[in-house]
Amino acid sequence: MNLTQTIKRPTLHEELVERLRNLVVEDGLKPGEKVPEKELCESFGVSRTPLREALKVLASEGFVVLQANRGARVAEVTRQELENTFPVIAVLEQLAGELACQNLDADELAWIEKRHSAMLRAYQARDRTSYFQANQDVHQALIRGAKNDILEGHHKLLAARVRRVRFMANLSDERWAQAIDEHENMMNRLRARDSGGLGQLMKLHMMNKFAAHIQALDAQSGDTAAT
Amino acid sequence: MNLTQTIKRPTLHEELVERLRNLVVEDGLKPGEKVPEKELCESFGVSRTPLREALKVLASEGFVVLQANRGARVAEVTRQELENTFPVIAVLEQLAGELACQNLDADELAWIEKRHSAMLRAYQARDRTSYFQANQDVHQALIRGAKNDILEGHHKLLAARVRRVRFMANLSDERWAQAIDEHENMMNRLRARDSGGLGQLMKLHMMNKFAAHIQALDAQSGDTAAT
DNA sequence: AAACGTAATTATGAATTCATAATTCAGTCA
DNA sequence: TGACTGAATTATGAATTCATAATTACGTTT
Numbered sequence: 045m046n047l048t049q050t051i052k053r054p055t056l057h058e059e060l061v062e063r064l065r066n067l068v069v070e071d072g073l074k075p076g077e078k079v080p081e082k083e084l085c086e087s088f089g090v091s092r093t094p095l096r097e098a099l100k101v102l103a104s105e106g107f108v109v110l111q112a113n114r115g116a117r118v119a120e121v122t123r124q125e126l127e128n129t130f131p132v133i134a135v136l137e138q139l140a141g142e143l144a145c146q147n148l149d150a151d152e153l154a155w156i157e158k159r160h161s162a163m164l165r166a167y168q169a170r171d172r173t174s175y176f177q178a179n180q181d182v183h184q185a186l187i188r189g190a191k192n193d194i195l196e197g198h199h200k201l202l203a204a205r206v207r208r209v210r211f212m213a214n215l216s217d218e219r220w221a222q223a224i225d226e227h228e229n230m231m232n233r234l235r236a237r238d239s240g241g242l243g244q245l246m247k248l249h250m251m252n253k254f255a256a257h258i259q260a261l262d263a264q265s266g267d268t269a270a271t
Numbered sequence: 272m273n274l275t276q277t278i279k280r281p282t283l284h285e286e287l288v289e290r291l292r293n294l295v296v297e298d299g300l301k302p303g304e305k306v307p308e309k310e311l312c313e314s315f316g317v318s319r320t321p322l323r324e325a326l327k328v329l330a331s332e333g334f335v336v337l338q339a340n341r342g343a344r345v346a347e348v349t350r351q352e353l354e355n356t357f358p359v360i361a362v363l364e365q366l367a368g369e370l371a372c373q374n375l376d377a378d379e380l381a382w383i384e385k386r387h388s389a390m391l392r393a394y395q396a397r398d399r400t401s402y403f404q405a406n407q408d409v410h411q412a413l414i415r416g417a418k419n420d421i422l423e424g425h426h427k428l429l430a431a432r433v434r435r436v437r438f439m440a441n442l443s444d445e446r447w448a449q450a451i452d453e454h455e456n457m458m459n460r461l462r463a464r465d466s467g468g469l470g471q472l473m474k475l476h477m478m479n480k481f482a483a484h485i486q487a488l489d490a491q492s493g494d495t496a497a498t
Numbered sequence: 499a500a501a502c503g504t505a506a507t508t509a510t511g512a513a514t515t516c517a518t519a520a521t522t523c524a525g526t527c528a
Numbered sequence: 529t530g531a532c533t534g535a536a537t538t539a540t541g542a543a544t545t546c547a548t549a550a551t552t553a554c555g556t557t558t
Contacts, residue, residue, distance in 0.1 A: 097323065128422065129421045131422075135365065
Protein backbone atom coordinates (compact mmCIF):
# COMPACT_ATOMS: atom_id res chain seq x y z
CA MET A 45 0.00 0.00 0.00
CA ASN A 46 1.30 3.40 -1.00
CA LEU A 47 0.94 5.86 1.86
CA THR A 48 3.06 8.56 0.29
CA GLN A 49 0.20 9.89 -1.79
CA THR A 50 -0.62 13.32 -0.51
CA ILE A 51 -4.06 14.83 -0.46
CA LYS A 52 -4.56 16.56 -3.79
CA ARG A 53 -4.56 20.14 -2.63
CA PRO A 54 -3.30 22.26 -5.49
CA THR A 55 -1.81 25.55 -4.43
CA LEU A 56 -3.87 28.67 -4.81
CA HIS A 57 -1.95 30.11 -7.70
CA GLU A 58 -2.10 26.88 -9.70
CA GLU A 59 -5.83 26.82 -9.39
CA LEU A 60 -5.95 30.43 -10.43
CA VAL A 61 -3.84 29.76 -13.49
CA GLU A 62 -6.38 27.17 -14.55
CA ARG A 63 -9.41 29.31 -13.87
CA LEU A 64 -7.98 32.42 -15.45
CA ARG A 65 -6.80 30.57 -18.51
CA ASN A 66 -10.29 29.16 -18.86
CA LEU A 67 -11.76 32.59 -18.55
CA VAL A 68 -9.55 33.79 -21.37
CA VAL A 69 -9.95 30.74 -23.60
CA GLU A 70 -13.70 30.48 -23.06
CA ASP A 71 -14.08 34.17 -23.75
CA GLY A 72 -15.07 35.29 -20.26
CA LEU A 73 -12.50 38.00 -20.82
CA LYS A 74 -12.39 39.49 -24.29
CA PRO A 75 -9.15 40.10 -26.21
CA GLY A 76 -7.68 43.50 -25.58
CA GLU A 77 -9.64 43.89 -22.39
CA LYS A 78 -7.84 45.02 -19.27
CA VAL A 79 -7.67 42.26 -16.66
CA PRO A 80 -9.50 43.63 -13.62
CA GLU A 81 -7.27 42.53 -10.78
CA LYS A 82 -9.47 43.85 -8.05
CA GLU A 83 -12.74 42.35 -9.24
CA LEU A 84 -11.15 39.00 -9.95
CA CYS A 85 -9.62 38.97 -6.49
CA GLU A 86 -12.92 39.43 -4.73
CA SER A 87 -14.81 37.17 -7.12
CA PHE A 88 -12.27 34.41 -6.44
CA GLY A 89 -11.90 35.37 -2.81
CA VAL A 90 -8.13 35.64 -2.89
CA SER A 91 -5.61 38.38 -2.41
CA ARG A 92 -3.67 40.01 -5.19
CA THR A 93 -0.46 38.07 -4.60
CA PRO A 94 -1.52 34.65 -5.94
CA LEU A 95 -3.60 36.25 -8.66
CA ARG A 96 -0.66 38.24 -9.89
CA GLU A 97 1.54 35.15 -9.77
CA ALA A 98 -1.00 33.46 -11.98
CA LEU A 99 -0.98 36.39 -14.39
CA LYS A 100 2.77 36.09 -14.76
CA VAL A 101 2.38 32.48 -15.79
CA LEU A 102 -0.46 33.29 -18.18
CA ALA A 103 1.76 35.95 -19.69
CA SER A 104 4.58 33.48 -20.27
CA GLU A 105 2.04 31.23 -21.96
CA GLY A 106 0.93 34.10 -24.15
CA PHE A 107 -2.65 34.45 -22.96
CA VAL A 108 -2.18 37.87 -21.46
CA VAL A 109 0.22 40.70 -22.08
CA LEU A 110 1.84 42.56 -19.23
CA GLN A 111 2.62 46.25 -19.56
CA ALA A 112 4.93 47.69 -16.94
CA ASN A 113 2.94 49.73 -14.45
CA ARG A 114 -0.19 49.28 -16.51
CA GLY A 115 -1.21 45.79 -15.55
CA ALA A 116 -2.36 42.96 -17.73
CA ARG A 117 -4.46 42.87 -20.86
CA VAL A 118 -5.94 39.83 -22.53
CA ALA A 119 -3.77 39.05 -25.54
CA GLU A 120 -5.29 39.66 -28.94
CA VAL A 121 -5.24 36.77 -31.36
CA THR A 122 -3.85 38.39 -34.45
CA ARG A 123 -4.04 36.90 -37.85
CA GLN A 124 -0.25 36.83 -37.89
CA GLU A 125 -0.23 34.78 -34.73
CA LEU A 126 -2.76 32.35 -36.13
CA GLU A 127 -0.75 31.93 -39.30
CA ASN A 128 2.35 31.27 -37.23
CA THR A 129 0.67 28.93 -34.81
CA PHE A 130 -1.11 26.70 -37.28
CA PRO A 131 1.93 25.15 -38.94
CA VAL A 132 3.51 24.50 -35.55
CA ILE A 133 0.41 22.67 -34.38
CA ALA A 134 0.39 20.80 -37.67
CA VAL A 135 3.91 19.41 -37.28
CA LEU A 136 3.21 18.50 -33.68
CA GLU A 137 0.15 16.55 -34.81
CA GLN A 138 2.23 14.92 -37.49
CA LEU A 139 4.68 13.74 -34.88
CA ALA A 140 1.82 12.68 -32.64
CA GLY A 141 0.39 10.58 -35.44
CA GLU A 142 3.69 8.84 -36.03
CA LEU A 143 4.22 8.11 -32.37
CA ALA A 144 0.63 7.12 -31.73
CA CYS A 145 0.89 4.43 -34.40
CA GLN A 146 3.79 2.96 -32.52
CA ASN A 147 2.58 3.42 -28.98
CA LEU A 148 -1.22 3.19 -28.91
CA ASP A 149 -2.48 0.22 -26.93
CA ALA A 150 -5.63 -1.74 -27.72
CA ASP A 151 -7.84 0.11 -25.24
CA GLU A 152 -6.87 3.47 -26.63
CA LEU A 153 -7.44 2.33 -30.18
CA ALA A 154 -10.88 1.02 -29.21
CA TRP A 155 -11.75 4.37 -27.64
CA ILE A 156 -10.68 6.18 -30.76
CA GLU A 157 -12.76 3.87 -32.95
CA LYS A 158 -15.72 4.62 -30.72
CA ARG A 159 -15.31 8.35 -30.89
CA HIS A 160 -14.62 8.19 -34.61
CA SER A 161 -17.94 6.43 -35.10
CA ALA A 162 -19.66 8.99 -32.92
CA MET A 163 -18.12 11.66 -35.10
CA LEU A 164 -19.50 10.03 -38.24
CA ARG A 165 -22.97 9.82 -36.71
CA ALA A 166 -22.79 13.45 -35.70
CA TYR A 167 -21.87 14.30 -39.26
CA GLN A 168 -24.84 12.35 -40.64
CA ALA A 169 -27.09 14.26 -38.23
CA ARG A 170 -25.30 17.53 -39.03
CA ASP A 171 -24.93 18.00 -35.29
CA ARG A 172 -22.08 20.48 -35.06
CA THR A 173 -21.67 20.41 -31.29
CA SER A 174 -21.43 16.63 -31.04
CA TYR A 175 -19.18 16.60 -34.08
CA PHE A 176 -16.73 19.03 -32.56
CA GLN A 177 -16.69 17.15 -29.30
CA ALA A 178 -16.07 13.79 -30.95
CA ASN A 179 -13.51 15.29 -33.29
CA GLN A 180 -11.64 16.83 -30.41
CA ASP A 181 -11.76 13.55 -28.51
CA VAL A 182 -10.16 11.74 -31.42
CA HIS A 183 -7.36 14.24 -31.78
CA GLN A 184 -6.77 14.35 -28.07
CA ALA A 185 -6.60 10.59 -27.85
CA LEU A 186 -4.07 10.51 -30.67
CA ILE A 187 -1.92 13.06 -28.91
CA ARG A 188 -2.21 11.15 -25.65
CA GLY A 189 -1.46 7.94 -27.46
CA ALA A 190 1.86 9.32 -28.58
CA LYS A 191 2.98 8.88 -24.96
CA ASN A 192 5.11 11.98 -25.03
CA ASP A 193 4.47 14.51 -22.26
CA ILE A 194 6.54 17.24 -23.84
CA LEU A 195 4.70 16.95 -27.11
CA GLU A 196 1.37 16.85 -25.33
CA GLY A 197 2.13 19.87 -23.19
CA HIS A 198 3.22 22.11 -26.02
CA HIS A 199 0.38 20.98 -28.22
CA LYS A 200 -2.13 21.68 -25.48
CA LEU A 201 -0.87 25.21 -24.99
CA LEU A 202 -0.94 26.04 -28.66
CA ALA A 203 -4.33 24.45 -29.13
CA ALA A 204 -5.73 26.51 -26.27
CA ARG A 205 -4.44 29.66 -27.87
CA VAL A 206 -6.21 29.10 -31.14
CA ARG A 207 -9.33 27.68 -29.49
CA ARG A 208 -10.10 31.23 -28.46
CA VAL A 209 -11.07 31.95 -32.01
CA ARG A 210 -14.52 30.47 -32.41
CA PHE A 211 -14.30 28.46 -35.59
CA MET A 212 -17.39 26.32 -35.25
CA ALA A 213 -19.56 28.58 -37.36
CA ASN A 214 -16.95 28.58 -40.13
CA LEU A 215 -17.38 24.96 -41.12
CA SER A 216 -18.70 24.84 -44.67
CA ASP A 217 -20.44 21.78 -46.08
CA GLU A 218 -17.60 21.13 -48.47
CA ARG A 219 -14.93 21.40 -45.84
CA TRP A 220 -16.96 19.27 -43.46
CA ALA A 221 -17.24 16.48 -46.01
CA GLN A 222 -13.54 16.76 -46.77
CA ALA A 223 -12.66 16.60 -43.08
CA ILE A 224 -14.72 13.46 -42.65
CA ASP A 225 -12.92 11.91 -45.57
CA GLU A 226 -9.55 12.83 -44.12
CA HIS A 227 -10.51 11.27 -40.82
CA GLU A 228 -11.49 8.05 -42.55
CA ASN A 229 -8.10 7.95 -44.19
CA MET A 230 -6.40 8.64 -40.90
CA MET A 231 -8.25 5.77 -39.26
CA ASN A 232 -7.16 3.45 -42.03
CA ARG A 233 -3.54 4.43 -41.61
CA LEU A 234 -3.85 4.03 -37.86
CA ARG A 235 -5.39 0.56 -38.15
CA ALA A 236 -2.54 -0.40 -40.44
CA ARG A 237 -0.08 1.12 -37.96
CA ASP A 238 1.40 3.10 -40.82
CA SER A 239 3.10 5.76 -38.74
CA GLY A 240 4.62 7.76 -41.58
CA GLY A 241 1.32 7.71 -43.43
CA LEU A 242 -0.74 8.78 -40.45
CA GLY A 243 1.71 11.54 -39.66
CA GLN A 244 1.50 12.90 -43.20
CA LEU A 245 -2.28 12.74 -43.18
CA MET A 246 -2.62 14.46 -39.84
CA LYS A 247 -0.36 17.28 -40.89
CA LEU A 248 -2.29 17.67 -44.11
CA HIS A 249 -5.59 17.48 -42.27
CA MET A 250 -4.50 20.28 -39.99
CA MET A 251 -3.20 22.44 -42.79
CA ASN A 252 -6.47 22.03 -44.68
CA LYS A 253 -8.45 22.82 -41.59
CA PHE A 254 -6.43 25.93 -40.94
CA ALA A 255 -6.57 27.05 -44.55
CA ALA A 256 -10.35 26.86 -44.34
CA HIS A 257 -10.32 28.91 -41.16
CA ILE A 258 -8.11 31.57 -42.63
CA GLN A 259 -10.33 31.71 -45.67
CA ALA A 260 -13.39 32.14 -43.47
CA LEU A 261 -11.58 34.84 -41.50
CA ASP A 262 -10.81 36.71 -44.69
CA ALA A 263 -14.38 36.48 -45.91
CA GLN A 264 -15.57 37.75 -42.54
CA SER A 265 -13.22 40.72 -42.38
CA GLY A 266 -14.06 41.45 -46.01
CA ASP A 267 -17.73 41.62 -45.03
CA THR A 268 -17.00 43.86 -42.10
CA ALA A 269 -14.85 46.15 -44.17
CA ALA A 270 -17.57 46.39 -46.79
CA THR A 271 -20.23 47.39 -44.25
CA MET B 272 8.93 59.59 -36.32
CA ASN B 273 7.62 57.01 -33.91
CA LEU B 274 7.26 58.44 -30.44
CA THR B 275 5.33 55.55 -28.99
CA GLN B 276 8.44 53.55 -28.22
CA THR B 277 8.74 53.29 -24.45
CA ILE B 278 11.96 53.23 -22.54
CA LYS B 279 13.00 49.62 -22.16
CA ARG B 280 12.66 49.18 -18.43
CA PRO B 281 11.91 45.51 -17.86
CA THR B 282 10.02 44.75 -14.70
CA LEU B 283 11.83 43.13 -11.85
CA HIS B 284 10.28 39.72 -12.21
CA GLU B 285 11.02 39.54 -15.92
CA GLU B 286 14.64 40.18 -15.29
CA LEU B 287 14.61 37.56 -12.57
CA VAL B 288 13.07 35.00 -14.89
CA GLU B 289 15.98 35.55 -17.26
CA ARG B 290 18.64 35.40 -14.61
CA LEU B 291 17.20 32.42 -12.82
CA ARG B 292 16.70 30.50 -16.02
CA ASN B 293 20.28 31.20 -16.91
CA LEU B 294 21.37 30.02 -13.53
CA VAL B 295 19.54 26.76 -14.07
CA VAL B 296 20.57 26.27 -17.70
CA GLU B 297 24.17 27.21 -17.10
CA ASP B 298 24.33 24.89 -14.13
CA GLY B 299 24.65 27.49 -11.39
CA LEU B 300 21.96 25.48 -9.67
CA LYS B 301 22.25 21.73 -9.97
CA PRO B 302 19.31 19.47 -10.85
CA GLY B 303 17.43 18.26 -7.81
CA GLU B 304 18.84 21.04 -5.69
CA LYS B 305 16.49 23.07 -3.55
CA VAL B 306 16.17 26.65 -4.77
CA PRO B 307 17.37 28.82 -1.91
CA GLU B 308 14.83 31.63 -1.92
CA LYS B 309 16.45 33.59 0.83
CA GLU B 310 19.98 33.58 -0.53
CA LEU B 311 18.86 34.40 -4.04
CA CYS B 312 16.82 37.29 -2.71
CA GLU B 313 19.75 38.92 -1.01
CA SER B 314 22.19 38.09 -3.79
CA PHE B 315 19.84 39.75 -6.28
CA GLY B 316 18.83 42.44 -3.84
CA VAL B 317 15.10 41.88 -4.21
CA SER B 318 12.30 40.77 -1.99
CA ARG B 319 10.66 37.39 -2.13
CA THR B 320 7.60 38.53 -4.06
CA PRO B 321 9.17 39.07 -7.49
CA LEU B 322 11.48 36.13 -7.01
CA ARG B 323 8.59 33.82 -6.31
CA GLU B 324 6.71 35.20 -9.28
CA ALA B 325 9.70 34.31 -11.40
CA LEU B 326 9.78 30.81 -9.93
CA LYS B 327 6.17 30.27 -10.93
CA VAL B 328 7.06 31.14 -14.51
CA LEU B 329 10.13 28.92 -14.46
CA ALA B 330 7.94 26.12 -13.16
CA SER B 331 5.49 26.53 -16.02
CA GLU B 332 8.45 26.34 -18.38
CA GLY B 333 9.63 23.17 -16.70
CA PHE B 334 12.93 24.37 -15.29
CA VAL B 335 11.92 24.03 -11.67
CA VAL B 336 9.39 21.90 -9.87
CA LEU B 337 7.18 23.36 -7.18
CA GLN B 338 6.09 21.25 -4.27
CA ALA B 339 3.30 22.63 -2.14
CA ASN B 340 4.67 24.03 1.09
CA ARG B 341 8.10 22.74 0.25
CA GLY B 342 9.28 25.33 -2.20
CA ALA B 343 11.03 24.88 -5.50
CA ARG B 344 13.59 22.39 -6.70
CA VAL B 345 15.60 22.50 -9.88
CA ALA B 346 13.99 20.04 -12.28
CA GLU B 347 15.97 16.92 -13.07
CA VAL B 348 16.58 16.17 -16.71
CA THR B 349 15.54 12.57 -16.90
CA ARG B 350 16.37 10.30 -19.75
CA GLN B 351 12.66 9.96 -20.40
CA GLU B 352 12.35 13.70 -20.75
CA LEU B 353 15.29 13.86 -23.13
CA GLU B 354 13.83 11.11 -25.26
CA ASN B 355 10.53 12.94 -25.38
CA THR B 356 12.03 16.34 -26.05
CA PHE B 357 14.38 15.38 -28.86
CA PRO B 358 11.78 14.40 -31.44
CA VAL B 359 9.76 17.52 -30.71
CA ILE B 360 12.80 19.71 -31.30
CA ALA B 361 13.51 17.72 -34.43
CA VAL B 362 10.12 18.39 -36.03
CA LEU B 363 10.33 22.04 -35.05
CA GLU B 364 13.69 22.27 -36.80
CA GLN B 365 12.22 20.51 -39.79
CA LEU B 366 9.50 23.12 -40.00
CA ALA B 367 12.07 25.86 -39.46
CA GLY B 368 14.11 24.54 -42.34
CA GLU B 369 11.12 24.54 -44.65
CA LEU B 370 10.09 28.04 -43.69
CA ALA B 371 13.62 29.41 -43.72
CA CYS B 372 14.04 28.32 -47.33
CA GLN B 373 11.02 30.39 -48.21
CA ASN B 374 11.61 33.38 -45.99
CA LEU B 375 15.35 33.92 -45.58
CA ASP B 376 16.56 37.17 -47.05
CA ALA B 377 19.97 37.72 -48.64
CA ASP B 378 21.59 39.19 -45.54
CA GLU B 379 20.53 36.30 -43.39
CA LEU B 380 21.76 33.80 -45.94
CA ALA B 381 25.10 35.59 -46.09
CA TRP B 382 25.42 35.45 -42.32
CA ILE B 383 24.66 31.75 -42.33
CA GLU B 384 27.26 31.14 -45.03
CA LYS B 385 29.76 33.01 -42.90
CA ARG B 386 29.03 31.04 -39.77
CA HIS B 387 28.96 27.81 -41.73
CA SER B 388 32.48 28.53 -42.99
CA ALA B 389 33.59 29.36 -39.49
CA MET B 390 32.18 26.04 -38.39
CA LEU B 391 34.16 24.20 -41.03
CA ARG B 392 37.36 25.96 -40.00
CA ALA B 393 36.69 25.12 -36.37
CA TYR B 394 36.26 21.49 -37.40
CA GLN B 395 39.57 21.51 -39.28
CA ALA B 396 41.24 22.91 -36.18
CA ARG B 397 39.31 20.51 -33.96
CA ASP B 398 38.31 23.51 -31.87
CA ARG B 399 35.25 22.26 -30.04
CA THR B 400 34.27 25.55 -28.43
CA SER B 401 34.34 27.55 -31.66
CA TYR B 402 32.60 24.69 -33.43
CA PHE B 403 29.74 24.65 -30.96
CA GLN B 404 29.36 28.39 -31.15
CA ALA B 405 29.30 28.48 -34.94
CA ASN B 406 27.01 25.48 -35.08
CA GLN B 407 24.58 27.08 -32.70
CA ASP B 408 24.70 30.31 -34.70
CA VAL B 409 23.76 28.47 -37.86
CA HIS B 410 20.83 26.72 -36.26
CA GLN B 411 19.65 29.85 -34.55
CA ALA B 412 19.80 31.83 -37.77
CA LEU B 413 17.78 29.17 -39.53
CA ILE B 414 15.13 29.28 -36.83
CA ARG B 415 15.08 33.07 -36.96
CA GLY B 416 14.93 32.96 -40.72
CA ALA B 417 11.71 31.01 -40.54
CA LYS B 418 10.09 34.27 -39.42
CA ASN B 419 7.72 32.54 -37.08
CA ASP B 420 7.67 33.80 -33.49
CA ILE B 421 5.62 30.94 -32.15
CA LEU B 422 7.97 28.39 -33.63
CA GLU B 423 10.98 30.31 -32.38
CA GLY B 424 9.63 30.66 -28.86
CA HIS B 425 8.79 27.01 -28.38
CA HIS B 426 12.04 25.89 -29.93
CA LYS B 427 14.01 28.20 -27.69
CA LEU B 428 12.36 26.85 -24.58
CA LEU B 429 12.93 23.23 -25.51
CA ALA B 430 16.49 23.90 -26.59
CA ALA B 431 17.23 25.53 -23.25
CA ARG B 432 15.91 22.53 -21.42
CA VAL B 433 18.22 20.10 -23.14
CA ARG B 434 21.15 22.48 -23.14
CA ARG B 435 21.41 21.79 -19.44
CA VAL B 436 22.87 18.43 -20.29
CA ARG B 437 26.44 19.09 -21.23
CA PHE B 438 26.91 17.26 -24.47
CA MET B 439 30.08 18.86 -25.72
CA ALA B 440 32.34 16.15 -24.38
CA ASN B 441 30.22 13.50 -26.07
CA LEU B 442 31.16 14.38 -29.61
CA SER B 443 33.02 11.47 -31.16
CA ASP B 444 35.23 11.86 -34.20
CA GLU B 445 32.87 9.81 -36.32
CA ARG B 446 29.80 11.72 -35.27
CA TRP B 447 31.63 15.00 -35.75
CA ALA B 448 32.55 14.14 -39.32
CA GLN B 449 29.01 13.01 -39.98
CA ALA B 450 27.58 16.22 -38.55
CA ILE B 451 29.81 18.28 -40.81
CA ASP B 452 28.66 16.27 -43.77
CA GLU B 453 25.03 16.80 -42.81
CA HIS B 454 25.60 20.52 -42.51
CA GLU B 455 27.13 20.63 -45.98
CA ASN B 456 24.06 18.92 -47.35
CA MET B 457 21.83 21.31 -45.50
CA MET B 458 23.65 24.29 -46.96
CA ASN B 459 23.23 22.87 -50.44
CA ARG B 460 19.51 22.41 -49.95
CA LEU B 461 19.28 25.92 -48.53
CA ARG B 462 21.15 27.45 -51.47
CA ALA B 463 18.78 25.64 -53.80
CA ARG B 464 15.84 26.87 -51.71
CA ASP B 465 14.64 23.29 -51.51
CA SER B 466 12.40 23.69 -48.50
CA GLY B 467 11.17 20.11 -48.29
CA GLY B 468 14.71 18.82 -48.65
CA LEU B 469 16.17 21.12 -46.03
CA GLY B 470 13.38 20.26 -43.64
CA GLN B 471 14.00 16.55 -44.04
CA LEU B 472 17.72 17.00 -43.59
CA MET B 473 17.38 19.13 -40.49
CA LYS B 474 15.06 16.66 -38.87
CA LEU B 475 17.42 13.83 -39.71
CA HIS B 476 20.40 15.85 -38.52
CA MET B 477 18.72 16.41 -35.17
CA MET B 478 17.68 12.81 -34.78
CA ASN B 479 21.22 11.66 -35.51
CA LYS B 480 22.63 14.16 -33.08
CA PHE B 481 20.26 13.06 -30.40
CA ALA B 482 20.84 9.40 -31.04
CA ALA B 483 24.55 10.01 -30.51
CA HIS B 484 23.83 11.81 -27.27
CA ILE B 485 21.62 9.07 -25.97
CA GLN B 486 24.27 6.54 -26.89
CA ALA B 487 26.88 8.54 -25.02
CA LEU B 488 24.56 8.83 -22.05
CA ASP B 489 24.12 5.08 -22.00
CA ALA B 490 27.86 4.46 -22.22
CA GLN B 491 28.39 6.88 -19.37
CA SER B 492 25.78 5.39 -17.07
CA GLY B 493 27.06 1.96 -18.01
CA ASP B 494 30.50 3.03 -16.80
CA THR B 495 29.11 4.43 -13.61
CA ALA B 496 27.07 1.33 -12.94
CA ALA B 497 30.13 -0.83 -13.49
CA THR B 498 32.27 1.13 -11.05
C1' DA C 499 -15.62 75.81 -25.41
C1' DA C 500 -11.04 73.58 -26.22
C1' DA C 501 -6.46 72.80 -24.70
C1' DC C 502 -3.34 72.72 -21.26
C1' DG C 503 -1.54 72.12 -16.58
C1' DT C 504 -2.00 70.50 -12.01
C1' DA C 505 -4.03 68.14 -8.03
C1' DA C 506 -6.70 64.06 -6.47
C1' DT C 507 -7.48 59.39 -7.16
C1' DT C 508 -6.55 54.92 -8.48
C1' DA C 509 -3.80 51.04 -9.93
C1' DT C 510 0.43 48.73 -9.94
C1' DG C 511 4.95 46.62 -8.50
C1' DA C 512 7.35 45.31 -4.80
C1' DA C 513 8.33 44.93 0.32
C1' DT C 514 6.68 43.43 4.44
C1' DT C 515 3.92 40.93 7.62
C1' DC C 516 1.37 37.01 9.17
C1' DA C 517 -0.51 32.25 9.71
C1' DT C 518 0.66 27.74 8.99
C1' DA C 519 3.07 23.73 7.24
C1' DA C 520 7.49 21.44 7.26
C1' DT C 521 11.78 20.52 9.32
C1' DT C 522 15.09 20.25 12.98
C1' DC C 523 16.51 19.15 17.33
C1' DA C 524 16.10 17.64 22.19
C1' DG C 525 14.53 14.72 25.29
C1' DT C 526 12.26 10.26 26.44
C1' DC C 527 11.62 5.52 26.56
C1' DA C 528 12.32 0.76 24.78
C1' DT D 529 22.08 2.84 21.29
C1' DG D 530 18.26 3.90 18.53
C1' DA D 531 13.62 4.83 17.37
C1' DC D 532 9.82 7.85 18.70
C1' DT D 533 7.53 12.21 20.53
C1' DG D 534 6.84 16.84 20.78
C1' DA D 535 8.52 21.56 21.22
C1' DA D 536 11.45 25.11 18.80
C1' DT D 537 12.85 26.78 14.54
C1' DT D 538 12.59 27.67 9.86
C1' DA D 539 10.47 28.00 5.38
C1' DT D 540 6.55 28.69 2.71
C1' DG D 541 2.08 30.55 0.81
C1' DA D 542 -0.76 34.19 0.98
C1' DA D 543 -2.51 38.73 2.86
C1' DT D 544 -1.40 43.22 3.73
C1' DT D 545 1.06 47.44 3.43
C1' DC D 546 3.72 50.90 1.11
C1' DA D 547 5.89 53.84 -2.48
C1' DT D 548 5.29 55.25 -6.93
C1' DA D 549 3.56 55.39 -11.66
C1' DA D 550 -0.57 56.10 -14.35
C1' DT D 551 -5.04 57.83 -14.85
C1' DT D 552 -8.76 60.76 -13.96
C1' DA D 553 -10.93 65.04 -12.46
C1' DC D 554 -10.84 69.64 -12.08
C1' DG D 555 -9.47 74.61 -12.90
C1' DT D 556 -7.34 77.87 -15.51
C1' DT D 557 -6.21 80.30 -19.62
C1' DT D 558 -6.93 81.64 -24.15
